[in-house]
Amino acid sequence: MAGWMGRVVRVDLSSGEIRDEPFDQDVWRRFLGGRGFGAKVLWDELRPGVDPLSPENRLIFAVGPLTGTTAATSGRGSVSTKSPLTGTITDANTGGKFGVIFKKAGLDALIIQGKAPKPVYLLVSDEGIQIKDASDLWGKNTDETTDLLLEREGSRASVACIGPAGENLVRYAAIINEKHRAFARGGVGAVMGSKNLKAVVARGLRTVEIADKERMKFVTYEANKWLRAHPITSKGLPEFGTSVLVNIMNEAGIFPSYNFRQNMFEFAEEVSGEAITEKILVRKDGCWGCIIQCARRTRIPGDEGEGPEYETNWALGPNCGIHDLEIITRANYLCNRLGIDTMSAGGTISCAMEMTELGYYDAGIRFGEGDKLLEYLKKIAYREGIGDELAEGSLRFATKHGHPELSMTVKGQELAAYDPRGAQGQGLAYATTNRGGCHLRGGYLIGRELLGVPRMIDRFSAVGKGSHTAILQNLGAALDSLVVCRFASFALNEIVWGRLLTAVTGVKYDPEDVLEAGDRIFNIERMFNVREGFSRKDDTLPRRLLEEPAPMGPTKGRVVELDRMLDEFYEFRGWDSNGVPKPETLRRLGLEECLNG
Amino acid sequence: MASEKYRELMEEMKRIGRIVFQAGLNNSHSGNMSVRVGRRILITRRGSMLGFLKDEDIIETGLEQDDSGISLASTEVAVHRAIYKGTSALAIIHSHPITAIALSIVQDEIVPIDVEGSYYIRRVPVIEFEFGTGSKEMEEVLPKYLKNYRIVMVKGHGAFAIGDFLEEALHYTHVLENIAQITWRVRAMGIDTRQFEREYFHKW
Ligand code: SF4
Numbered sequence: 001m002a003g004w005m006g007r008v009v010r011v012d013l014s015s016g017e018i019r020d021e022p023f024d025q026d027v028w029r030r031f032l033g034g035r036g037f038g039a040k041v042l043w044d045e046l047r048p049g050v051d052p053l054s055p056e057n058r059l060i061f062a063v064g065p066l067t068g069t070t071a072a073t074s075g076r077g078s079v080s081t082k083s084p085l086t087g088t089i090t091d092a093n094t095g096g097k098f099g100v101i102f103k104k105a106g107l108d109a110l111i112i113q114g115k116a117p118k119p120v121y122l123l124v125s126d127e128g129i130q131i132k133d134a135s136d137l138w139g140k141n142t143d144e145t146t147d148l149l150l151e152r153e154g155s156r157a158s159v160a161c162i163g164p165a166g167e168n169l170v171r172y173a174a175i176i177n178e179k180h181r182a183f184a185r186g187g188v189g190a191v192m193g194s195k196n197l198k199a200v201v202a203r204g205l206r207t208v209e210i211a212d213k214e215r216m217k218f219v220t221y222e223a224n225k226w227l228r229a230h231p232i233t234s235k236g237l238p239e240f241g242t243s244v245l246v247n248i249m250n251e252a253g254i255f256p257s258y259n260f261r262q263n264m265f266e267f268a269e270e271v272s273g274e275a276i277t278e279k280i281l282v283r284k285d286g287c288w289g290c291i292i293q294c295a296r297r298t299r300i301p302g303d304e305g306e307g308p309e310y311e312t313n314w315a316l317g318p319n320c321g322i323h324d325l326e327i328i329t330r331a332n333y334l335c336n337r338l339g340i341d342t343m344s345a346g347g348t349i350s351c352a353m354e355m356t357e358l359g360y361y362d363a364g365i366r367f368g369e370g371d372k373l374l375e376y377l378k379k380i381a382y383r384e385g386i387g388d389e390l391a392e393g394s395l396r397f398a399t400k401h402g403h404p405e406l407s408m409t410v411k412g413q414e415l416a417a418y419d420p421r422g423a424q425g426q427g428l429a430y431a432t433t434n435r436g437g438c439h440l441r442g443g444y445l446i447g448r449e450l451l452g453v454p455r456m457i458d459r460f461s462a463v464g465k466g467s468h469t470a471i472l473q474n475l476g477a478a479l480d481s482l483v484v485c486r487f488a489s490f491a492l493n494e495i496v497w498g499r500l501l502t503a504v505t506g507v508k509y510d511p512e513d514v515l516e517a518g519d520r521i522f523n524i525e526r527m528f529n530v531r532e533g534f535s536r537k538d539d540t541l542p543r544r545l546l547e548e549p550a551p552m553g554p555t556k557g558r559v560v561e562l563d564r565m566l567d568e569f570y571e572f573r574g575w576d577s578n579g580v581p582k583p584e585t586l587r588r589l590g591l592e593e594c595l596n597g
Numbered sequence: 598m599a600s601e602k603y604r605e606l607m608e609e610m611k612r613i614g615r616i617v618f619q620a621g622l623n624n625s626h627s628g629n630m631s632v633r634v635g636r637r638i639l640i641t642r643r644g645s646m647l648g649f650l651k652d653e654d655i656i657e658t659g660l661e662q663d664d665s666g667i668s669l670a671s672t673e674v675a676v677h678r679a680i681y682k683g684t685s686a687l688a689i690i691h692s693h694p695i696t697a698i699a700l701s702i703v704q705d706e707i708v709p710i711d712v713e714g715s716y717y718i719r720r721v722p723v724i725e726f727e728f729g730t731g732s733k734e735m736e737e738v739l740p741k742y743l744k745n746y747r748i749v750m751v752k753g754h755g756a757f758a759i760g761d762f763l764e765e766a767l768h769y770t771h772v773l774e775n776i777a778q779i780t781w782r783v784r785a786m787g788i789d790t791r792q793f794e795r796e797y798f799h800k801w
Binding site: 215218222229454455457458461463464466467468471474495498499510511512513515567568569571572 | 602603604605606632633634635636683684685687716719743744745747761762764765797800801
């Protein structure tokens with residue numbers, strides 16, 4: 001089979017059973033892989049209301065048809081589950097090389113269920129799949145775990161593991177691969193911890209079959225030509241990393257700080273991409289086979305690692321009122337070792353800081369207290385003292401203390417580094433994501449509203465944003481299922497992805513087929529969430545963004561006009577006014593499985 | 598006239614319409630264009646001058662259902678609707694670029710030979726219809742092509758370009774006409790342009 005490896009394996013950690021699942025080609029063609037395949041499994045197999053941290057929940061590692069090919073940015077991997085942070089469906093996507101090596105082990109997907117009686121890790125290799133004892137690894141951080149497992153399984157392996165945060169079921173624990181890369185969001189690490197699964201180690205040398213090698217060569221050449229020509233993928237990202245966005249967003253008045261109390265940061269320059277390049281950069285780096293190379297290998301006194309990326313930089317820095325790049329970087333390294341999502345960690349701590357500042361609840365930490373930030377991250381990972389409350393995420397924490405409005409979340413997940421009061425479409429995108437607050441799963445409207453990709457649209461206007469948001473959500477869902485990097489789409493559109501997919505698989509995918517697959521995936525995720533009780537009432541934003549005008553800069557005086565955009569969005573999608581996909585929409589997308597859900 | 602809530606889009610239609618006319622991509626009264634918002638569409642009035650659109654020249658109607666606006670809409674409203682239903686387009690421009698039309702009469706695809714053209718477009722299929730303007734056949738066939746290409750030529754008639762924005766559809770239209778002009782001028786020098794066409798563009 002071309003593109004896909006043709007193998008799905010199920011591991012039941014409770015019984016220890018490992019078995020091959022039938023490979024349903026029709027499912028893979030319709031849902032592509034990665035996030036799409038994960039959504040299909042979760043829809044089919046999870047009963048509504050299941051506790052995400054119970055053995056019943058599934059954790060699905062999956063790659064896509066382009067993974068490990070010459071297609072641009074195809075060195076990535078994906079994991080899907082029901083989120084312990086939001087209660088929604090979620091998926092997390094990582095860079096590095098884990099995804100590629102996983103595929104080289106001969107698999108498209110690994111469905112994990114149950115709970116091991118004692119800590120274990122999974123070895124996934126082209127020689128077979130084994131459940132192995134991890135008792136000696138429990139309690140170790142991700143660096144130590146990775147080193148020990150590479151020693152044990154060989155240096156050509158790739159390790160994706162949890163740290164103390166995952167073991168202690170921090171609701172936003174991450175899975176860390178190759179020490180510095182993360183399946184970051186939604187608490188996927190906590191789900192792994194709840195299953196007593198310390199790591200998945202991949203090892204393999206298989207190659208991916210390409211249906212039409214000549215065509216693949218040509219389309220790859222064309223795609224790389226675009227990547228090399230586009231200023232964002234050829235200059236901005238490689239030269240300054242993702243933090244190239246700091247100054248751009250700050251100048252536009254949409255760079256939040258102090259838990260979104262401000263929409264600009266007075267010290268932005270100190271944490272900018274330029275500052276990172278000047279002060280801490282060792283060299284640029286990138287995921288397997290990627291020509292963009294946006295990652296930053298960095299060094300601070302006494303330590304070395306990767307990052308901070310834009311979102312991390314912001315969440316642990318400006319959003320907490322911190323502008324000391326060294327502390328932000330140290331906090332980033334620490335999160336990686338503890339296995340915590342930097343965005344939700346930063347968002348939760350900034351909420352605690354504001355609660356303290358306003359005198360609502362003394363969480364013992366205030367804006368700007370960098371040293372305490374490091375201490376609090378440890379408390380969270382080990383659930384010590386106040387850390388136990390903060391490990392639940394900002395919404396649970398703020399609600400417990402009577403001020404849910406200070407949690408800057410959607411559906412319980414902390415938002416990203418864009419203040420939507422100055423980018424209306426991004427506001428709608430945040431509100432309608434299937435995995436809770438996220439700038440990517442909701443549709444990266446910033447591309448159109450701020451960066452002019454592929455064209456600039458009026459960022460302050462609410463007109464037409466429902467349609468643009470839906471289209472970007474569909475494209476994003478397809479890319480996450482292929483499984484490729486979102487940054488490539490600054491330069492490449494669905495036409496190129498369709499051509500690549502056709503060349504690799506031999507199945508004809510028109511550009512519109514790619515978007516339709518994304519539409520199908522977005523809708524099955526939505527149906528999952530509807531089945532869990534989510535509806536229009538949950539497609540909303542923190543009160544601050546809807547009612548408190550942005551205080552400064554070019555965005556001053558704006559709020560998000562959500563309701564107006566939401567109606568158009570539902571109409572465009574073919575959902576009813578409560579945000580439920582209509583039967584004819586499900587039929588159009590071939591989602592018969594959801595009609596009686 | 599379209600609802601005032603679509604003011605920004607109406608102004609955009611006027612702006613793009615002016616450029617389409619000034620660039621010679623349409624004559625004084627030819628062509629039409631539309632945008633989609635949710636399940637509504639705004640489309641130019643039948644017989645309107647794209648270069649001089651006024652508020653009353655922009656008609657609002659349903660994507661599926663007719664309302665009173667339909668009696669004033671472009672004769673090609675059914676084709677626009679079919680394209681929106683069959684693709685994810687948010688904007689459509691139907692134009693009559695002269696050189697591209699000339700090429701479409703003598704060849705069944707247009708492939709760029711210049712650098713700029715081949716950066717944006719690799720291949721523009723030419724489709725032949727028994728009946729032209731507003732025919733049922735066009736409603737059925739055009740969306741199928743536009744699932745795969747952002748711009749297509751109807752033989753001897755004109756171009757249909759789609760995009761997420763009018764500006765995007767305008768850009769494709771302009772690039773197509775530029776490709777056609779360059780091809781024509783090289784041929785005018787007595788040179789066979791096929792030698793410059795990259796083999797793979799024909800399979801794009
Ligand atoms: S652009 Fe950056 S994150 Fe994306 S694949 Fe390349 S190196 Fe990895």
